[in-house]
Amino acid sequence: MYDNIIIGGTYAAAGFCSGSAGKNLILSRNIYIEDYSPAFRQCRLEYNTEAGQVIYDYFKAEGIVNEGLLSPAEAAVRMYKMAEEKQWNILYQTFVSEVRQETDGYTVKVHNWEGASILHCREVIDTIPRGRILKKTFNALITTETSPGQYDGFEITKAYFNGQYILKCEIEPAASMTEARIALVKLLHSGKLKNPKLILTAVEFERRLECEQVPYCVIPSCNDENPVESFEKGFEMGRVAG
Amino acid sequence: MIKTKFDDHYQVVVCGGGTAGAPAAIAAAAAGLRVLCVETGSFMGGMGSGVVMGYYHGENMEGMFADIDREIKSESESVYSPKKAWCEGIHSEAKKYIFEKKYMEFGGVIWYYSIVTDVFTENKKVIGLRILKDGLLTDIGCDYIIDATSEANICRIAGLPMKIGRDTDGQCQAYSAVCLTVNENGELEHIYRDNGYVNDSDMVAFSRAVTHSYADSDCKGAYSKQNNKIVMCAPILGKREGMCSVGIDSFTGENLLCLTPVSRPVFTCSGPYDTHLHDAAMESDTVNDFLMCDLGRQVVTVRIPYGAMLPEGIDGLITAGLGMDIYHDALAPVRLKKNMVRSGETAAVIAITSLRTGRRPLDCYEEVKQELIRRKVYFPSAKPSAGLREAMQDIKSAMSREINYGWGIYAAVRTLSADILKEYLDSCEIPLKKNAAIALALLGDNSGAAILKEMENEKTVYLLGKLNRGEYTEYIAQFLRKDTEYALFAYAFAALLRGAKRGDKKAKSILEVLVQKEDFAPLLVLNGNDKKASEDRSAALREFYKRSVT
Numbered sequence: 001m002y003d004n005i006i007i008g009g010t011y012a013a014a015g016f017c018s019g020s021a022g023k024n025l026i027l028s029r030n031i032y033i034e035d036y037s038p039a040f041r042q043c044r045l046e047y048n049t050e051a052g053q054v055i056y057d058y059f060k061a062e063g064i065v066n067e068g069l070l071s072p073a074e075a076a077v078r079m080y081k082m083a084e085e086k087q088w089n090i091l092y093q094t095f096v097s098e099v100r101q102e103t104d105g106y107t108v109k110v111h112n113w114e115g116a117s118i119l120h121c122r123e124v125i126d127t128i129p130r131g132r133i134l135k136k137t138f139n140a141l142i143t144t145e146t147s148p149g150q151y152d153g154f155e156i157t158k159a160y161f162n163g164q165y166i167l168k169c170e171i172e173p174a175a176s177m178t179e180a181r182i183a184l185v186k187l188l189h190s191g192k193l194k195n196p197k198l199i200l201t202a203v204e205f206e207r208r209l210e211c212e213q214v215p216y217c218v219i220p221s222c223n224d225e226n227p228v229e230s231f232e233k234g235f236e237m238g239r240v241a242g
Numbered sequence: 243m244i245k246t247k248f249d250d251h252y253q254v255v256v257c258g259g260g261t262a263g264a265p266a267a268i269a270a271a272a273a274g275l276r277v278l279c280v281e282t283g284s285f286m287g288g289m290g291s292g293v294v295m296g297y298y299h300g301e302n303m304e305g306m307f308a309d310i311d312r313e314i315k316s317e318s319e320s321v322y323s324p325k326k327a328w329c330e331g332i333h334s335e336a337k338k339y340i341f342e343k344k345y346m347e348f349g350g351v352i353w354y355y356s357i358v359t360d361v362f363t364e365n366k367k368v369i370g371l372r373i374l375k376d377g378l379l380t381d382i383g384c385d386y387i388i389d390a391t392s393e394a395n396i397c398r399i400a401g402l403p404m405k406i407g408r409d410t411d412g413q414c415q416a417y418s419a420v421c422l423t424v425n426e427n428g429e430l431e432h433i434y435r436d437n438g439y440v441n442d443s444d445m446v447a448f449s450r451a452v453t454h455s456y457a458d459s460d461c462k463g464a465y466s467k468q469n470n471k472i473v474m475c476a477p478i479l480g481k482r483e484g485m486c487s488v489g490i491d492s493f494t495g496e497n498l499l500c501l502t503p504v505s506r507p508v509f510t511c512s513g514p515y516d517t518h519l520h521d522a523a524m525e526s527d528t529v530n531d532f533l534m535c536d537l538g539r540q541v542v543t544v545r546i547p548y549g550a551m552l553p554e555g556i557d558g559l560i561t562a563g564l565g566m567d568i569y570h571d572a573l574a575p576v577r578l579k580k581n582m583v584r585s586g587e588t589a590a591v592i593a594i595t596s597l598r599t600g601r602r603p604l605d606c607y608e609e610v611k612q613e614l615i616r617r618k619v620y621f622p623s624a625k626p627s628a629g630l631r632e633a634m635q636d637i638k639s640a641m642s643r644e645i646n647y648g649w650g651i652y653a654a655v656r657t658l659s660a661d662i663l664k665e666y667l668d669s670c671e672i673p674l675k676k677n678a679a680i681a682l683a684l685l686g687d688n689s690g691a692a693i694l695k696e697m698e699n700e701k702t703v704y705l706l707g708k709l710n711r712g713e714y715t716e717y718i719a720q721f722l723r724k725d726t727e728y729a730l731f732a733y734a735f736a737a738l739l740r741g742a743k744r745g746d747k748k749a750k751s752i753l754e755v756l757v758q759k760e761d762f763a764p765l766l767v768l769n770g771n772d773k774k775a776s777e778d779r780s781a782a783l784r785e786f787y788k789r790s791v792t
Binding site: 029030031032033037038071072073074076077080081083084090091092093094095096097111112113114115116130141142143161163164176177178181182185188189196197198199200201203204 | 282283284285292320321322323324333334335338339342343346352354355357359374376377379391393395398399421422424428430442443444445446448449452453454456457471472473474475477478479
């Protein structure tokens with residue numbers, strides 16, 4: 001029996017585990033930190049709470065904040081370090097098929113390569129909830145001679161490393177990863193960007209969600225502005241949970 | 243699990259869209275079949291398109307993927323960042339794009355972020371599976387499943403027998419947590435090291451290993467210091483080996499290293515014995531005898547048996563990639579990417595042929611074989627090694643060559659008498675003398691022991707351990723010190739263990755004292771000093787000891 005099961009290996013999950021003294025378990029369907037970095041969400045960091053300042057200062061001390069921008073991949077590495085140092089319980093490559101409310105908490109049905117199993121907990125915190133997609137972009141890390149700015153159907157913003165940019169392509173909410181990738185490559189071939197060179201495409205979408213109503217707690221980190229904000233929200237919820 | 247009603251039906255469901263799965267899905271869809279590919283991640287091609295760009299090793303690609311490769315290389319020259327020379331002109335993003343584009347053009351369907359939770363069977367025949375996609379369970383009927391998961395997970399879910407790792411301690415080849423970086427020339431490249439062993443059947447252990455590996459993925463700043471900018475932690479783990487199915491036939495170390503023939507060969511594999519082993523000392527004698535010949539970098543060409551792709555006890559399930567029944571000893575070259583691509587295309591051909599003829603895969607081997615020959619996936623007349631052929635023509639001169647070319651030793655052990663080899667011991671040519679001593683030791687003759695001792699390396703310890711009947715115990719034991727290099731230490735440990743098993747009481751007592759110590763193994767140095775890896779090694783050696791002695 002866990003005190004809390006946190007769905008999603010996110011900054012909000014890291015914040016929750018930092019704030020909570022309970023027996024927690026993070027379920028991640030991937031092996032990576034699931035928000036910001038894999039979607040190439042390049043954000044300007046800001047903090048509003050003491051916990052936020054601690055994580056902000058940590059990133060700064062590690063030398064991975066440049067003009068307010070965070071190095072997403074380097075920050076992800078720091079999250080793994082934090083998880084290891086604090087010995088958080090994490091199960092990677094674990095998918096959730098059902099969360100059911102019981103008299104004493106919840107049961108969570110999970111699937112991974114060990115098969116299906118039922119986990120029990122007092123509280124569930126979903127940081128990657130389902131819901132209606134309000135906005136969806138497919139991002140890529142590129143180099144280009146086109147200036148940063150908003151263009152017809154896409155946006156170019158500065159990335160963490162000098163000379164690198166994030167290409168954000170707005171796509172239909174129902175578009176699949178395959179459709180998005182094919183459309184992005186077509187855009188690069190279209191001549192709309194000056195001398196574009198693709199470094200990497202995202203492995204997650206950047207999204208804004210209207211979350212489904214569920215009986216358990218939800219912290220949709222996809223709706224936050226930056227990883228510190230997600231961490232802060234998670235931390236506060238973890239602190240209250242005890 | 244029994245099931246009668248499904249939400250949809252596909253002729254082929256490919257589970258795992260990675261290095262073997264993506265080619266399987268594309269080849270099956272190209273043949274006009276209705277194909278669904280189920281992938282836990284979010285792109286096709288696995289390590290081959292998400293992380294490691296080139297092929298490194300193996301002979302040129304043939305089969306339908308030769309054409310696709312050319313297309314990828316051409317696309318890579320267009321709107322993609324520069325690549326390192328060893329990427330063989332392939333940009334990982336171009337590969338993702340071309341794979342997906344082709345697959346869609348052929349009418350294939352892919353479900354990302356999805357996992358198979360159940361397999362439905364009827365009269366020992368697969369009839370469908372349950373898939374968790376976007377949080378919802380869907381039941382899909384199918385004629386064939388191609389299990390291209392890196393762990394034969396579908397076989398496992400179906401309740402079939404599985405196997406994993408080497409006999410000595412159950413370990414697999416090391417895995418790597420990879421980071422994608424851009425170097426100072428703007429080139430995309432991947433950086434990694436061998437992070438250790440992990441058994442994927444234990445999700446808790448697997449998860450701890452992932453956290454630990456990525457936490458140290460910058461290798462304590464070593465890569466950043468080289469001006470490599472980390473732009474992404476690779477979305478998949480670089481697993482070189484995991485659980486595999488138990489097939490009707492198995493491809494073994496004997497097949498690969500001793501070149502014993504296989505029954506009903508189905509596709510051709512080639513590559514070097516790319517070990518990624520921290521502790522080759524714990525490998526079988528078959529593997530170590532081969533490694534002693536300095537053949538680690540020599541390309542061998544072998545044939546994979548049909549039955550290794552057909553799990554025992556079930557119909558309608560075909561394995562491809564790492565889940566095939568390839569025993570640990572034989573996996574090192576087989577798991578290389580081009581071979582995995584061939585396995586994928588082969589699996590598709592089995593399904594296509596079986597559907598076309600209406601016969602079970604077991605009953606249409608000849609048709610499958612002919613089709614694979616036509617596609618240039620199977621080469622019936624391919625020889626194991628050009629190097630071996632050359633060495634056999636003049637063994638003495640092959641043995642006179644320096645290291646990293648061991649076909650001379652290999653050929654000598656198989657064809658020359660000990661008397662001839664003894665004559666070489668007096669030669670003034672150092673390589674010939676040394677190689678003759680190695681060959682003699684492999685034949686169980688200690689005439690060259692003095693020359694082996696002069697070498698004072700892993701070979702010395704392994705070979706003297708092989709010959710040891712008590713007379714070399716003390717000599718070998720001197721390497722069991724904390725300041726010895728790890729590999730040499732492990733070989734000394736294994737050599738004494740071999741002696742202990744043969745009744746060498748002195749060897750046994752030395753080891754008994756040693757394993758009582760908590761942290762007795764030397765620090766394992768792998769691109770940095772990793773204390774945890776060293777502690778793991780002590781535990782592994784202790785386990786190796788326990789398993790062997792008991």
